[in-house]
Amino acid sequence: MTDRQRTPRLTLVICSLLGLLLCGLPLPRALDVLRPDLLLLVVIWFALMMPRTGGLVYAWIAGLSLDAFRGIVLGQNALAFVMVAYLVHRFHLRIRMFPLLHQSLVVMSLLWVYQFTLFWIDGVTGHPLTDWARWLPALTGALLWPVFTGLLGRITARG
Amino acid sequence: MAALREPGARYAPPRISALGLRAIVLMAVSIGLMVVDHRQHELGAIRAAMSAAVWPLQRLVHSPVAAWESLSSALASHRGLLAQIEALRSSARENDLKLLRLDSIAQENARLRKLLNAAPADAERVQAAIVLRVDLDPLRHRVLIDRGTTDGVVRGQPIIDAGGVVGQTTNAGPMASEVILLSDPTHAMPVQIERNGLRTIAIGTGDASRLALPYLPRNADVQVDDRLVSSGLGGVFPAGLPVGRIAEVRRDPSQPLAIVSATPAAALDRDREVLLLWYRPRVALPVNEPATPASHEARPKAKERSP
Numbered sequence: 001m002t003d004r005q006r007t008p009r010l011t012l013v014i015c016s017l018l019g020l021l022l023c024g025l026p027l028p029r030a031l032d033v034l035r036p037d038l039l040l041l042v043v044i045w046f047a048l049m050m051p052r053t054g055g056l057v058y059a060w061i062a063g064l065s066l067d068a069f070r071g072i073v074l075g076q077n078a079l080a081f082v083m084v085a086y087l088v089h090r091f092h093l094r095i096r097m098f099p100l101l102h103q104s105l106v107v108m109s110l111l112w113v114y115q116f117t118l119f120w121i122d123g124v125t126g127h128p129l130t131d132w133a134r135w136l137p138a139l140t141g142a143l144l145w146p147v148f149t150g151l152l153g154r155i156t157a158r159g
Numbered sequence: 160m161a162a163l164r165e166p167g168a169r170y171a172p173p174r175i176s177a178l179g180l181r182a183i184v185l186m187a188v189s190i191g192l193m194v195v196d197h198r199q200h201e202l203g204a205i206r207a208a209m210s211a212a213v214w215p216l217q218r219l220v221h222s223p224v225a226a227w228e229s230l231s232s233a234l235a236s237h238r239g240l241l242a243q244i245e246a247l248r249s250s251a252r253e254n255d256l257k258l259l260r261l262d263s264i265a266q267e268n269a270r271l272r273k274l275l276n277a278a279p280a281d282a283e284r285v286q287a288a289i290v291l292r293v294d295l296d297p298l299r300h301r302v303l304i305d306r307g308t309t310d311g312v313v314r315g316q317p318i319i320d321a322g323g324v325v326g327q328t329t330n331a332g333p334m335a336s337e338v339i340l341l342s343d344p345t346h347a348m349p350v351q352i353e354r355n356g357l358r359t360i361a362i363g364t365g366d367a368s369r370l371a372l373p374y375l376p377r378n379a380d381v382q383v384d385d386r387l388v389s390s391g392l393g394g395v396f397p398a399g400l401p402v403g404r405i406a407e408v409r410r411d412p413s414q415p416l417a418i419v420s421a422t423p424a425a426a427l428d429r430d431r432e433v434l435l436l437w438y439r440p441r442v443a444l445p446v447n448e449p450a451t452p453a454s455h456e457a458r459p460k461a462k463e464r465s466p
Contacts, residue, residue: 129299
């Protein structure tokens with residue numbers, strides 16, 4: 001019982017660390033604006049498929065570590081992550097049943113919720129950024145979702 | 160609704176699920192953190208601990224680049240090294256010559272200052288830092304350097320490179336600090352046109368090769384190729400550091416202000432090493448004096464406090 005619980009936890013931690021690293025990986029500028037929010041995708045996946053392993057507190061910690069990593073106002077990503085994770089938790093049984101294309105669309109709207117929260121907090125704290133390119137990662141994240149969910153499903157199934 | 164309720168039924172508050180409750184608590188904690196961090200800056204210890212915790216990760220992200228650089232320097236060709244040595248030698252010769260002249264000028268300057276009863280020039284200390292190849296945010300011009308509070312770095316410290324001003328530190332962790340570049344859209348710095356001493360503000364545009372000078376009137380004496388230096392107002396940057404060169408001046412008769420842009424003197428998007436500068440501001444700055452260029456600088460600075 002404990003073994004079965006520990007393995008997904010370990011996978012969760014490793015996936016989150018990888019997601020965090022990929023958020024900072026140096027990329028050429030043209031690709032950098034397209035970089036999907038991989039850490040958030042990890043959070044969404046675990047909230048969707050393993051809501052007992054990846055709870056809201058996990059989402060909060062993941063967001064907080066992203067804040068520390070990027071050196072922005074502490075709590076900004078944490079708030080947005082918790083909001084998205086709550087939405088996923090609330091509807092996870094429904095979203096799981098959706099076909100993959102439909103699921104991608106849901107993920108895209110979740111990523112947009114995330115970006116909009118960041119955008120809003122940026123405005124409140126006085127660093128508004130009105131470049132249209134800031135909405136692109138949601139699109140690439142949604143495009144990546146089918147591959148991503150397949151990959152993570154494989155990893156956790158094997159573990 | 161009240162009429163539909165059964166008579167005698169007690170009012171039942173809307174039920175909140177455990178999940179919703181947890182979400183609300185966590186969101187409230189996040190908002191509290193943000194407020195404390197952004198308004199009061201009282202999270203120094205927590206912030207330091209967290210930035211120390213993510214430091215190995217940031218180092219790990221940088222490591223492939225560092226490995227590649229050390230590999231390419233280990234495999235540099237003999238001929239290339241010779242050429243590099245020759246180039247460095249010739250630049251050292253030129254610099255020696257300049258330094259000779261500078262020494263006499265510095266002495267003369269000190270003598271004149273004494274005559275004028277002015278305070279001595281800024282005391283300065285520099286330290287090199289490596290720019291880590293960690294992408295912080297694609298749309299903001301921030302970089303991470305490998306020096307922190309253990310090396311004496313503080314917030315709001317000027318960063319320069321061989322060409323000129325690069326930016327300032329916005330956040331100093333124990334091992335690493337974040338630097339906002341001149342070209343960040345939320346950065347502004349007080350500058351001066353070297354030719355005639357005209358003071359204005361240079362604002363980042365989000366483009367690493369362009370700064371905007373939006374506050375110059377249409378009839379201002381500014382020409383293409385004028386050199387921009389820091390004016391020393393605002394208290395972050397010492398006076399006289401090269402900032403850039405005017406690239407474009409457009410005067411639209413229907414507009415009260417000229418459209419002026421400059422190219423930065425520093426290699427903002429190509430730097431691998433930068434210099435941290437410690438200096439003592441010569442003049443204590445007025446704190447709440449409106450309508451000076453210093454207050455112009457103070458406003459974007461204030462916004463800049465916690466990015």
